[in-house]
Amino acid sequence: MVEIPSLPPAIRDDVATLWAYHQMGHQLRPVDVGVGLGSHDLSVATYAAQLWRQAIFPLIVFTGANAPTTVARFPRGEAVHYQEHARSLGVPDDAILVEPAATNTAENLTLTRELLTQRGITPRSVMLISRPYQQRRAYATCRKVWPEVEVICGSLPLALDDYVASIGDVERVVNMLVGDTQRIELYAERGFAIPQPMPEDVREAYRRLVDRGYTARLVA
Structure with a gap:
């Protein structure tokens, strides 16, 4: 056993x-883009896929390279493995963007913004999807480095x-x-x-x- x-x-x-x-307690509501913050926790991608199916957002950006704690589990990078997992849960390729270079939360956000800008997308609102205990730090970082967007935070409710x-x-x-x-x-x-x-x-x-x-x- x-x-x-x-x-x-x-x-x-x-x-x-x-x-x-660390959990912000934000009320779930529709936003322009969902941002899945890379980590060792695959539930980020699971929850992002669930929210996409609920039409909370039409587009997901998975962002993250690797940290020492994720190299063995996600050898192709956190964002890439998140993308693959979301695909397996029914999210189509045209609803996912991958940002594979970020190595910290500030880079997750600034590089995501750059990627969206390159695609001609300027969101007014985003939802940051993270580990439960990363919500407050993700929120505080976003308000600093991406102050022009409205931001809510969430994690798989466990x-x-x-x-x-x-x-x-x-x-x-x-x-x-x-x-x-x-x-x-x-x-x-x-x-x-x-x-x-x-x-x-x-x-x-x-x-x-x-x-x-x-x-x-x-x-x-």
Whole structure:
């Protein structure tokens, strides 16, 4: 019998606090373009295909090259594998564009905008589709580097425990959550994103998880 990964009780409340903070809670509505942000998580492409079938947007841009965490899983690049997965779910080629060069969230957005401009497309609204814990950072980055578009964010709707089980790696999920929490303030300070409020309970949960050793995704 395969054991389903689950969060240790000692950290579950803190992880749940960060999990809730990073999800923006935006209401789903039709937009001009969907943007699937590359990562290790194939559910981004799954959800993008689902939303396309629901006519939330007529066009998907999948964006992303590789990170050290995705080379083995997506050897042809994140965006290319996302495209292939969306095709397998019924999205036609003429509804997908691929941006294969971006290596960070700012590049995901700026290179997507350049690709759309080259195709004569100037969207007024976009939906960023990402990992659940990337939503807030993606939103803050988009408002900084692509301020002229209206932006909403979303992820495949899964509860925390279901998401951890789907990824199959508790350490990865917790480390990524902690790393994205650090980046909210750090990237705003460095001019990469607009500032976001951070409640004290989120700060405290972040500190406790760092003290427990979840530091693999922290920026030095």
